[in-house]
Amino acid sequence: MPTYNFLFAIFQSAILMKRRYTIIVFTENNFGLLNRITIIFSRRRTNIESLTVSETERKGISRFTIVIDYDENKIQKLIQQIRKIIGVLFVFHNEDEQVFYGQIAYYKVATENLQEREEVMAIAHRHQARVAYSAEEYIIIEKTGKKEDVITMLHLLEPHGLLEFVKSGRIALVKDQYRFSQYAKNIGPEGWYSDEEFHELKDPERSAGVSY
Numbered sequence: 650m651p652t653y654n655f656l657f658a659i660f661q662s663a664i665l666m667k668r669r670y671t672i673i674v675f676t677e678n679n680f681g682l683l684n685r686i687t688i689i690f691s692r693r694r695t696n697i698e699s700l701t702v703s704e705t706e707r708k709g710i711s712r713f714t715i716v717i718d719y720d721e722n723k724i725q726k727l728i729q730q731i732r733k734i735i736g737v738l739f740v741f742h743n744e745d746e747q748v749f750y751g752q753i754a755y756y757k758v759a760t761e762n763l764q765e766r767e768e769v770m771a772i773a774h775r776h777q778a779r780v781a782y783s784a785e786e787y788i789i790i791e792k793t794g795k796k797e798d799v800i801t802m803l804h805l806l807e808p809h810g811l812l813e814f815v816k817s818g819r820i821a822l823v824k825d826q827y828r829f830s831q832y833a834k835n836i837g838p839e840g841w842y843s844d845e846e847f848h849e850l851k852d853p854e855r856s857a858g859v860s861y
Contacts, residue, residue: 667718669698671748671821674713674731674740675705682736686713689730695719699752699818710738716819743823750821754799755781756790759810772805787812 676682683702690697699716719727724742731740760766766788770780773790776798781791792802799816823829 666720666722668721668724669716669718669745670724670742671745671750671819672713672715672717672728672731672740672742673821673823674715675738676711676713677736677738678709678711679736682711682734683713685734686715686731686737689727689734690715690717693727695727701818701820703820714819714821743821747825748821748823750819751794752796752799752817752819754792754802754814754816756792756802756806756811757787757813758790758806759787759812761786761810765809769806769809772802772809776802776805778802 674686676686687697687700695717697715697717699714701714703712703714705712728740728742731737758769760769769788769790772778773780773792776792777794778790778792780788782789790802790806792799796819803811803814
């Protein structure tokens with residue numbers, strides 16, 4: 650019994666040390682970068698909860714948004730490994746409160762008659778979703794929001810004849826524009842901030858009492 654309690658305490662401690670992080674990586678738009686980035690996580694046996702790749706406001710630059718649960722004492726080393734990849738321009742991590750984030754989902758729902766169609770549309774309206782496409786035998790509902798909102802909508806629509814469901818990974822924007830702009834303008838290797846320096850940047854025009 651003492652051995653069991655000891656092992657359980659270690660396991661519980663490991664769980665408590667893990668936090669959810671949104672890692673944002675800006676890269677050149679080069680072939681093979683996705684594989685080189687994801688292999689960093691697989692070597693550490695780290696499950697990627699969500700991965701989204703998109704264009705950015707800068708031509709020729711891609712943005713990776715990666716969500717993981719990771720040991721807070723090891724996150725800096727992980728970021729440093731990603732930065733070493735050729736083609737990565739800059740990378741930093743954020744906790745949930747530091748980013749505005751969400752995802753998009755589509756639900757194809759059977760509507761065999763007018764009453765069913767009206768019921769499904771009423772559910773969508775109550776939960777800030779919209780009808781994205783309408784056919785004679787089904788409608789497609791579009792929902793944006795947090796993962797919890799998307800899953801709630803899924804459960805509500807399942808009894809009405811859900812034909813298909815798909816959702817995106819997380820997309821996120823950094824809330825602190827000053828800190829992000831200072832980091833992003835130094836996109837060349839000579840101007841890089843480290844991940845630690847990024848989290849220490851503060852807007853001089855803000856009051857000293859503002860929390861970052």
